Each structure stands twice: as structure tokens, then as C-alpha cells.
Amino acid sequence: MTTTPVNTMNLDALIAELVGLEIITDPTQVAKLSQDYYNFSPVLQPQLAGKKGDLVVRAAGEAEVLRVAAACVKFRVPLTVRGAGTGNYGQCVPLNGGVILDLSSMQAIRWVKPGLACVEPGVKLANLDKKTREIGWEIRMAPSTYRTATIGGFIAGGSGGIGSITYGQLRDRGNLLAVRVVTMEDEPRVIELRGDEVQKVNHAYGVNGIITELEIPLGPAYPWAEWVVSFPDFMTAARFGQTLADSDGIIKKLISIHAWPVPTYFAALRSCIPEGSHCALLMVAESCLESLADLVKEYGGTVCQQKTAQEASHGMPLGEFSWNHTTLHARSVDPSLTYLQTLFPDDKNLKLVEHIYHHFADELMMHLEFFRVGGVARPAALQLVRYTTEARLNEIIAYHEAQGAFIFNPHTYILEDGGMKTINVEQLKFKEMVDPYGLLNPGKMRAWLER
Ligand SMILES: Cc1cc2nc3c(=O)[nH]c(=O)nc-3n(C[C@H](O)[C@H](O)[C@H](O)COP(=O)(O)OP(=O)(O)OC[C@H]3O[C@@H](n4cnc5c(N)ncnc54)[C@H](O)[C@@H]3O)c2cc1C
Incomplete structure (x- = not known):
């Protein structure tokens, strides 16, 4: 792994670089915001207990995400994205400390039209559903956590749920239409992925890009x-x-x-x-x-x-x-x-x-x-x-x-071991391009660890 332990000097410098952004350093709050629901697994409990970030940054928009990404690259600090923290496998638990980038404040619903919506990643699924229902449409599928989970976290960490009996799973072609992704290169930039390209970051636990906007399809809303x-x-x-x-x-x-x-x-x-x-x-x-x-x-x-x-x-x-x-x-x-x-x-x-x-x-x-x-x-x-x-x-x-x-083993935090059990070459290649220092959610992608 290319990440080095985060030292105090790096952190102080990082905080100075991020002046003006909402930063949480209170240890109790940081520890809380480093957790998800991995305690469903008695196997994961001892592996992830006590793992936490060094600080939380709550970004209010894409421009702030770009600033955080640039600062983390500059000081080689790991960055783990967090939506609502309802994942079951420790997906958003940082294994190497660093920054927890909390996107739950990015809640803009950019537009909704018949069959389609464009949103920021921190929008709660239930809130999006309420909005789309105003014009007779609804989100196609949702996890049972839909009152608390974010759309960004569902795409990056979930698989399907209520509605999947009609529409299949998130990974099925057509269930995610486009994303904007912030990179962790020396000069972070925004890449737009459309069509099949979205599979590069779909269900990737945030290891190869920070999703800042999504276009998702809707289904007709029924009573x-x-x-x-x-x-x-x-x-x-x-x-x-x-x-x-x-x-x-x-x-x-x-x-x-x-x-x-x-x-x-x-x-x-x-x-x-x-x-x-x-x-x-x-x-x-x-x-x-x-x-x-x-x-x-x-x-x-x-x-x-x-x-x-x-x-x-x-x-x-x-x-x-x-x-x-x-x-x-x-x-x-x-x-x-x-x-x-x-x-x-x-x-x-x-x-x-x-x-x-x-x-x-x-x-x-x-x-x-x-x-x-x-x-x-x-x-x-x-x-x-x-x-x-x-x-x-x-x-x-x-x-x-x-x-x-x-x-689909829920007792591992490794991306490939829980899911399809195979290396996703496209996701790996994308990571090599957008996260050359391996700073995004380090330790979760087997393909990267073993390449
Ligand atoms: C009681 C319970 C029921 C559940 N039911 C279901 C279910 O029916 N179906 C299902 O699929 N899941 C289910 N889950 C798992 C989880 O709730 C969902 O996957 C949920 O959608 C995750 O959303 P979140 O905002 O909490 O994401 P988080 O837990 O915050 O994040 C999930 C992953 O996505 C990454 N991530 C978050 N936001 C971004 C972003 N903007 N860019 C890049 N990466 C990002 C995180 O780093 C992490 O790896 C359940 C969990 C619990 C505890």
C-alpha cells in the first residue's frame, strides 16, 4: 500500500489547508462517524473495532470535495467517503485513519423529469422519493434503510432491495445512468461517466473516485x-x-x-x-x-x-x-x-x-x-x-x-470477497488512473492490494 501513517504534522498542515470548511476533530464524534453496521457480523467485529479516522470533513458541494481531495493528495492522507454510514460490511470504516469525507450535507436535487432524476450524493432516498412522487415517479429500488441511507452510499455500497423484484439490481445496465466523480490525482479533477462507463465506480466502496452527482432512472409511482x-x-x-x-x-x-x-x-x-x-x-x-x-x-x-x-x-x-x-x-x-x-x-x-x-x-x-x-x-x-x-x-x-x-459473504470488508469473488479489471484500471497513491478507502480492494 502506498499510504503512510498519518502523522500529526500532516494533519495540522491538512487542517490549515482546509480552512473555511466544516471540520470535526472531537474524538467521540470522529469515532462515531467512523462506524457503520458491521457489528451484524461477529467476524468483522474484532477486525474493525477501534478503527477510526483522524478527522471528519463535511463537504457542502463539489468545489469543497475538490479541495479536500487536493489536500489529501498533497499530504498523502487517506480519504474515506461516508454517506449515512448504514453499510453492513465496514465499507466506510477507515482502516488507515485519515479523513472521513462526510457527504451527507450535499442534498441538492438538481432536477426531476419523467423517468429521470439528477441529484447530489447526500440526498436521502426517502427525500428523493417524496420529490419524484410529486410528478408521479419514484426511485426504482431502495434498501430497507431508505429513510436514512443516501443515494451516493447506496450506489457505492449497496446492491438492491425493495423494488428489485421488478427492476433487478443496481449493477444491472440502466439502473444508474451517469455520475460525476472527483479524482485523487496530483491535480484532482471531475470526470463524468455515462452509460456503461458508470460501472467503473458502481458498487466500488468509494475506492476509485468520489461521486459528487448522479443521474438515476425512475419508475412509475404506484399506490x-x-x-x-x-x-x-x-x-x-x-x-x-x-x-x-x-x-x-x-x-x-x-x-x-x-x-x-x-x-x-x-x-x-x-x-x-x-x-x-x-x-x-x-x-x-x-x-x-x-x-x-x-x-x-x-x-x-x-x-x-x-x-x-x-x-x-x-x-x-x-x-x-x-x-x-x-x-x-x-x-x-x-x-x-x-x-x-x-x-x-x-x-x-x-x-x-x-x-x-x-x-x-x-x-x-x-x-x-x-x-x-x-x-x-x-x-x-x-x-x-x-x-x-x-x-x-x-x-x-x-x-x-x-x-x-x-x-454474497457479509463477513468480509474486502470488495471482491463479499460480492462476485472476481477481480473487476475495469474498476482496478480506473483506480490506477484516478487514485495513483491508493489513498481512497485503502485496504478494501483486493485487486489493488494484490496487483
Ligand atoms: C438494517 C439494514 C438494512 C439494509 N438493507 C439493505 C438493502 O435492502 N439493500 C442494500 O443494498 N443494502 C442494505 N443495507 C446496507 C446499506 O444500508 C445500504 O447499502 C445503503 O444504501 C448505504 O447507504 P449509506 O448512505 O449509509 O452509505 P455508507 O454506509 O455511508 O457508504 C457505503 C459505501 O459507499 C461509499 N460511499 C458513500 N458515498 C459515496 C460517494 N458519494 N462516492 C463514493 N463512495 C461513496 C462509502 O465509502 C462506503 O464504502 C442495509 C443496512 C442495514 C443496517
Whole structure:
């Protein structure tokens, strides 16, 4: 790695260079702003505990980002970008200290037009959604953290979520249209990437550029009804989910399936889900509810809670029990629990889901999210795991892989090891050009460490 430890002289000089910008040096605040939700992983906890930046700079716009980038290059200080800090894998935890560049104040929505929006990276997803809904459009997909997460952090650190059943994942062509990126060269500059070029920085943990503006596509905004449906048998619930996912005539945003006892962790839903039942949490366009009711009947489900879009706009959204919020709720009851992220094969009978469900019994609590992968609706699982040891966790992962499931490992902060497990040559090449000193979020990109 080309970064050297940050010495006091460098830091003093850096602070002097950044006069006029909002700088936080209070150790408690800096430590807080160096954290994310990596504590979901008992493996990451000891690896990342105590890691923190030396100071936080809160940039108000691209010109300030350019100043911070220039100062960090001049004094060879590492820089780690932060949105809202809701990542699960320590993506924004600085491994080598340095500057935390907090972009949560860059909240301008530049323009919104049918199907498209242009925004600064610190805009919260929920705020953007509210704005685009004024003209009848909405963001295509959002993480379950959508009330707190920023659009920049979602693009750089997330993968998909509520809405992915229709639109696929962030990495799919067309789900990010353009970005402006500040470089960390001797003379930092702004590069605009459009079309396929955006993949150079899409889901790159901020290791190869600081995103200062994004153009993102929108989808038509529907009034989304929220239903909770219970089933006496888990595999019936799962197969109901697959059939709903494949029902092209039913417009949906969320199909989240939970095996008992997962519903016991949902304090706000517990009273409506019968003891011992498995459940489906659904967001479906109001115009499609009759068809949904027929499908529920076909699978022998019982609708135990239903809210119109209007009713759903008050209180906790159903989406906040789905995706990784399931893990959050479960861990708030039992902090010894952890999770996995698994993509199951394209098999409408869900044979491997069934096998894994029975094979691990109580050690793994099944939680499925349906989404589109290459145009096909498939289940991902964010299973809850009763954690014992790291060795056992690795055995569980290995068993899944041996059976043909793909694990997106949430117990590593290394970009490639968590995701596709392959080196992304385009992202590496881009880093070599825009971050020659390896100052951006150092230690996170295997391709750079091993080149
Ligand atoms: C309870 C819970 C539920 C979650 N559910 C989901 C889910 O459904 N789907 C999903 O994909 N994720 C999910 N996540 C993970 C996370 O919330 C999302 O990925 C979220 O979008 C991250 O946004 P953020 O603003 O908090 O980013 P941060 O955590 O602040 O940053 C994420 C990464 O992006 C980098 N980054 C941030 N801004 C920029 C920028 N402007 N330029 C370059 N790099 C940048 C950071 O350095 C870091 O590497 C969940 C997390 C939790 C805790």
C-alpha cells in the first residue's frame, strides 16, 4: 500500500489547508462517524473495532470535495467517503485513519423529469422519493434503510432491495445512468461517466473516485398496498412467493418470506401473525389486489394484515421488516444472531431452498427476498444464523456453495470477497488512473492490494 501513517504534522498542515470548511476533530464524534453496521457480523467485529479516522470533513458541494481531495493528495492522507454510514460490511470504516469525507450535507436535487432524476450524493432516498412522487415517479429500488441511507452510499455500497423484484439490481445496465466523480490525482479533477462507463465506480466502496452527482432512472409511482399473509407451512409460503414473483400481471415491489420463528422478532407485527405461522410481507399495487387475493387463496394463505397505500404512509413501513431490517429486528432481540446472503439457483420448485431449510433446521432461520436476476425472478436468502464459531459459519457457507447456492459473504470488508469473488479489471484500471497513491478507502480492494 502506498499510504503512510498519518502523522500529526500532516494533519495540522491538512487542517490549515482546509480552512473555511466544516471540520470535526472531537474524538467521540470522529469515532462515531467512523462506524457503520458491521457489528451484524461477529467476524468483522474484532477486525474493525477501534478503527477510526483522524478527522471528519463535511463537504457542502463539489468545489469543497475538490479541495479536500487536493489536500489529501498533497499530504498523502487517506480519504474515506461516508454517506449515512448504514453499510453492513465496514465499507466506510477507515482502516488507515485519515479523513472521513462526510457527504451527507450535499442534498441538492438538481432536477426531476419523467423517468429521470439528477441529484447530489447526500440526498436521502426517502427525500428523493417524496420529490419524484410529486410528478408521479419514484426511485426504482431502495434498501430497507431508505429513510436514512443516501443515494451516493447506496450506489457505492449497496446492491438492491425493495423494488428489485421488478427492476433487478443496481449493477444491472440502466439502473444508474451517469455520475460525476472527483479524482485523487496530483491535480484532482471531475470526470463524468455515462452509460456503461458508470460501472467503473458502481458498487466500488468509494475506492476509485468520489461521486459528487448522479443521474438515476425512475419508475412509475404506484399506490402500494401492504399485506401480511400467513401460511401453516414454510415451503408453501416460499412457493407462493415464487408464483407471485412470476406473475407478470401483478405489479409488486416487495415479496419477503419468513419462516417461523422469524416473525417473533417483529414486535409490531407479532400480534397479527398466528403463533407458529410462516409469513409473506408484500407490497403490491392497489389496482392488483383482487388478483393477489386469488393467489393467496390458491396457496391456502390467510391475510392477517392489510393496509391501503394511504394507511401505509403512516407508521413503520412494511419494508422495514424486510431485507436486512429483518436481521436488525432479530439482533435487537438476540444480539448473538448473525446472517448470510445467498442467491439460490433458478428453480421454480425451490428444491435447494427446501433442502437447506430442513438441513440446518433451527440453526438457520429462513428469510427469502425475491428479486430479478438477469430477467428471472429468483429467491435470495438473508438467513438468520445462530452463531457459534467462525469455523462453523464457514462450514455453513461451504455447504451452501457445495450444493449450488451463491454466497454474497457479509463477513468480509474486502470488495471482491463479499460480492462476485472476481477481480473487476475495469474498476482496478480506473483506480490506477484516478487514485495513483491508493489513498481512497485503502485496504478494501483486493485487486489493488494484490496487483
Ligand atoms: C438494517 C439494514 C438494512 C439494509 N438493507 C439493505 C438493502 O435492502 N439493500 C442494500 O443494498 N443494502 C442494505 N443495507 C446496507 C446499506 O444500508 C445500504 O447499502 C445503503 O444504501 C448505504 O447507504 P449509506 O448512505 O449509509 O452509505 P455508507 O454506509 O455511508 O457508504 C457505503 C459505501 O459507499 C461509499 N460511499 C458513500 N458515498 C459515496 C460517494 N458519494 N462516492 C463514493 N463512495 C461513496 C462509502 O465509502 C462506503 O464504502 C442495509 C443496512 C442495514 C443496517
